[in-house]
Amino acid sequence: MAVKGIDIAKGKWPSILAHFGIHVKRNQHSPCPMCGGKDRFRFDDLDGRGTFYCNQCGAGNGVHLIQRKTNWDIAKVFREVQKMAGEMPSGVIPQKKDDPEKRRRLLNETWNGGKNVSPDDTSGK
Ligand SMILES: [Zn+2]
Numbered sequence: 346m347a348v349k350g351i352d353i354a355k356g357k358w359p360s361i362l363a364h365f366g367i368h369v370k371r372n373q374h375s376p377c378p379m380c381g382g383k384d385r386f387r388f389d390d391l392d393g394r395g396t397f398y399c400n401q402c403g404a405g406n407g408v409h410l411i412q413r414k415t416n417w418d419i420a421k422v423f424r425e426v427q428k429m430a431g432e433m434p435s436g437v438i439p440q441k442k443d444d445p446e447k448r449r450r451l452l453n454e455t456w457n458g459g460k461n462v463s464p465d466d467t468s469g470k
Contacts (some may be wrong), residue, residue, distance in 0.1 A: 351408070351423060354430040358395030358407040359388075361429055365411050369397070377402060379413045 354361055362369055367378045369388035377386035377399045385400040395407025402413075412422045460466075 351426055351430065354395065354407065354426050356393035357430050357433050358390060358393070360433060361426055362395070362407055362410060364429060365414050367410050367414055369410075378410055 359369055359371070369375070369378070369390075371388055371390050373387065374384035375386050375388075376382050376384070380399065380401045382401065386397060386402075387399075388395075388397045390396060395410070396404065397406065397410065398404045402409075408419065408422050408426065411417070411426065412419060415422070417425070
């Protein structure tokens with residue numbers, strides 16, 4: 346089962362899979378979403394490519410998981426994953442919300458920490 350990864354989905358697999366009702370935790374043994382069991386399945390997400398290994402099903406990636414779950418053909422899985430990944434912000438870590446108050450304080454500190462420039466100032470030369 347050699348299916349190449351989908352670049353646009355890199356690092357987004359846990360969220361993508363969750364959309365399909367497949368909940369995975371990185372590097373934790375868990376029941377296989379495809380064949381069950383108790384701890385035969387491990388989502389290792391190598392290189393952010395959604396890879397897994399199951400003692401029963403073998404190795405694969407997120408595309409396989411979704412395909413088995415939905416019974417769609419591989420082309421449709423690719424299309425849907427690409428669409429979904431394209432709508433997601435890039436990167437694994439969600440962006441921290443900017444705190445305007447903290448930002449203002451930092452800017453003020455920077456401003457107040459500055460020196461007035463005088464003609465005999467030699468710094469920066
Ligand atoms: Zn399995």
